[in-house]
Amino acid sequence: MIAMIRKFLDLAGERKKQLYLAWLFQALTSICEGAIYFMLFLAIKDILGGSFTKEKLIQYSLMFLIYTVLHFVFYYFTIAKQRPVSYAMMRDERLSIAAKIKRFPLHYFTKDKISQLTSLFTTDLGFVEMNIMEIIAGFISSMAMTVIFDLMLFLVDWRMALLLLVGIIPGYLLYQRFQKSMVQCGEQKKNCQVAMIDSTLEYVQGMETIKAYQLEHSGKLAEKQVDGYCAASDRYESTLTNWNMAYKICLNIGLFLSLGIGISLFQSGTLSPATYLFFAIMGIIFYRPLEALMGSFAMMNLANASLDNISEIHNLPDEKVKQGNRPFTDIQSDVQFEDVSFSYDGKRTAVNHISFSAKPGTITALVGPSGSGKSTLLNLIPGFLTPETGRILLNGQDTTTLEHSDLIRHVSIVFQDVYLFQDTMMNNIRMGNQNATDKQVIEAAKKAHCHEFIEKLPQGYQTVINEGGASLSGGERQRVAIARAILKDSPIILLDEALSSLDAENAVIIQKGIEEMIKGKTVFLVSHTLSYIQNADQILVLSDGALQGCGKHDELLQTVSLYKTMWEKENSIKNWKLT
Numbered sequence: 155m156i157a158m159i160r161k162f163l164d165l166a167g168e169r170k171k172q173l174y175l176a177w178l179f180q181a182l183t184s185i186c187e188g189a190i191y192f193m194l195f196l197a198i199k200d201i202l203g204g205s206f207t208k209e210k211l212i213q214y215s216l217m218f219l220i221y222t223v224l225h226f227v228f229y230y231f232t233i234a235k236q237r238p239v240s241y242a243m244m245r246d247e248r249l250s251i252a253a254k255i256k257r258f259p260l261h262y263f264t265k266d267k268i269s270q271l272t273s274l275f276t277t278d279l280g281f282v283e284m285n286i287m288e289i290i291a292g293f294i295s296s297m298a299m300t301v302i303f304d305l306m307l308f309l310v311d312w313r314m315a316l317l318l319l320v321g322i323i324p325g326y327l328l329y330q331r332f333q334k335s336m337v338q339c340g341e342q343k344k345n346c347q348v349a350m351i352d353s354t355l356e357y358v359q360g361m362e363t364i365k366a367y368q369l370e371h372s373g374k375l376a377e378k379q380v381d382g383y384c385a386a387s388d389r390y391e392s393t394l395t396n397w398n399m400a401y402k403i404c405l406n407i408g409l410f411l412s413l414g415i416g417i418s419l420f421q422s423g424t425l426s427p428a429t430y431l432f433f434a435i436m437g438i439i440f441y442r443p444l445e446a447l448m449g450s451f452a453m454m455n456l457a458n459a460s461l462d463n464i465s466e467i468h469n470l471p472d473e474k475v476k477q478g479n480r481p482f483t484d485i486q487s488d489v490q491f492e493d494v495s496f497s498y499d500g501k502r503t504a505v506n507h508i509s510f511s512a513k514p515g516t517i518t519a520l521v522g523p524s525g526s527g528k529s530t531l532l533n534l535i536p537g538f539l540t541p542e543t544g545r546i547l548l549n550g551q552d553t554t555t556l557e558h559s560d561l562i563r564h565v566s567i568v569f570q571d572v573y574l575f576q577d578t579m580m581n582n583i584r585m586g587n588q589n590a591t592d593k594q595v596i597e598a599a600k601k602a603h604c605h606e607f608i609e610k611l612p613q614g615y616q617t618v619i620n621e622g623g624a625s626l627s628g629g630e631r632q633r634v635a636i637a638r639a640i641l642k643d644s645p646i647i648l649l650d651e652a653l654s655s656l657d658a659e660n661a662v663i664i665q666k667g668i669e670e671m672i673k674g675k676t677v678f679l680v681s682h683t684l685s686y687i688q689n690a691d692q693i694l695v696l697s698d699g700a701l702q703g704c705g706k707h708d709e710l711l712q713t714v715s716l717y718k719t720m721w722e723k724e725n726s727i728k729n730w731k732l733t
């Protein structure tokens with residue numbers, strides 16, 4: 155628990171003071187709640203001693219009144235201080251993690267990492283926000299109550315107090331073992347849960363294939379994982395119950411001892427009936443806060459795991475982008491690669507000692523087998539990745555010395571997968587240039603051949619696109635991306651398989667949009683279809699990250715065997731028909 159509180163305080167920053175204040179009020183509330191039992195003892199003593207007069211009644215009534223007012227005030231401040239802090243802290247966390255992940259390298263965002271981040275933003279931050287203050291408040295309350303109870307008990311009769319405390323030692327030892335065993339059980343439960351989520355997701359995402367091939371075993375696997383999770387949860391709960399019972403029994407040893415020995419002390423005349431009665435009542439109440447600690451263990455474990463996930467993101471190193479501050483405003487760009495190499499993992503090179511140059515206004519096509527490094531090479535140009543060795547020069551200036559925002563402004567990118575945001579069509583295109591007027595946006599849309607389909611949408615340019623642009627076809631999304639790039643009007647344009655997976659009609663329309671977009675620009679184009687790029691000014695042939703050849707189509711057919719083979723294969727597919 156202490157470790158969890160420390161982790162939480164680490165996130166609190168300047169709000170630490172507010173937290174301490176909230177916890178102080180929580181302790182005062184609990185002390186108030188505990189102190190009422192002392193009044194009860196005094197009242198029992200007076201009643202049994204026959205000294206309960208009218209004045210005493212007024213005295214007790216006043217004390218109860220003061221207690222109620224104090225309890226109310228402390229409770230009010232506890233709630234008022236606690237609630238807003240966790241919401242404000244998690245708001246800050248959400249924003250700071252969002253800012254942090256923006257600094258991660260592009261290749262960090264694999265499917266796994268995206269689902270991990272989604273779970274962090276929804277489950278972990280949400281859990282901490284909703285529960286952690288309550289868990290810590292419960293702990294502080296338990297501790298404050300235990301301390302105040304101890305003081306009272308020792309004040310009334312130290313012998314009986316010691317007897318009542320006897321159960322705490324075995325209880326504590328048991329708690330230590332309980333923690334270890336529950337962590338193990340919790341791990342197993344979590345693993346089963348992950349396996350269940352994975353197989354259920356696979357089941358849902360693969361539904362098309364499952365139906366087409368009648369893969370009954372896929373459903374069975376998901377069923378098995380669901381059963382596994384249910385069994386693990388059952389095991390977790392029954393282990394928790396068993397430990398809980400053992401812990402309660404240990405604690406209550408003190409109660410039996412104090413009641414038993416209390417009788418003989420009473421008989422020997424050294425213990426008053428009021429004290430015996432008081433310890434009998436306190437014996438039942440005394441262990442409640444300690445039992446509550448045990449009960450909150452599962453929640454504490456989950457909060458701990460969520461806090462670990464949050465700090466794990468904070469501890470990840472930022473992207474190692476070498477950023478300079480030299481301004482870059484040239485309207486045309488000559489791009490030069492000088493012996494550039496890059497590796498994602500520091501072991502396998504994805505781009506290996508590449509050198510070439512591209513003159514302003516020319517088209518450079520990148521071709522090669524899957525995994526040969528084409529996309530990696532493209533991502534090096536706008537600085538999404540930084541070369542490990544070698545340099546990329548823009549008009550003779552090393553890109554790593556340039557102001558990053560200037561560099562990004564000089565490059566437009568059209569990826570194969572286009573992401574549209576949940577916003578109007580107008581704003582989705584305007585992302586290419588935030589200062590563009592509506593007229594300029596529409597102009598760009600016309601050039602990109604998307605005006606026609608946008609006009610047909612229910613509210614035209616004001617139609618809100620759903621997240622990711624799922625309501626639009628692949629071809630329509632591509633055209634929006636081209637409109638964005640036309641609006642951005644950068645001297646360098648990167649096209650990463652912009653024409654793949656499109657039908658012939660869409661490909662023709664998009665090609666027209668692309669022609670409009672690339673006029674006078676320095677273009678880098680990745681394509682798997684050689685016939686699309688055979689007129690490029692130069693074609694780079696890549697294999698395993700290395701440059702196999704560079705030149706025009708006819709030249710490469712003569713000099714680079716890989717290119718020749720790719721061309722022949724493409725032509726043989728063209729002639730392929732069902733027999």
Ligand SMILES: Nc1ncnc2c1ncn2[C@@H]1O[C@H](COP(=O)(O)OP(=O)(O)OP(=O)(O)O)[C@@H](O)[C@H]1O
Nearest residue numbers: 261262498499504523524525526527528529530531
């Ligand atoms: N995010 C990443 N993390 C680690 N390795 C990566 C990552 N992206 C690509 N790679 C690896 O780098 C190499 C080059 O990949 P790249 O995507 O650049 O090839 P490509 O020629 O564009 O492939 P494709 O034509 O299939 O898109 C491959 O071996 C690939 O597995």
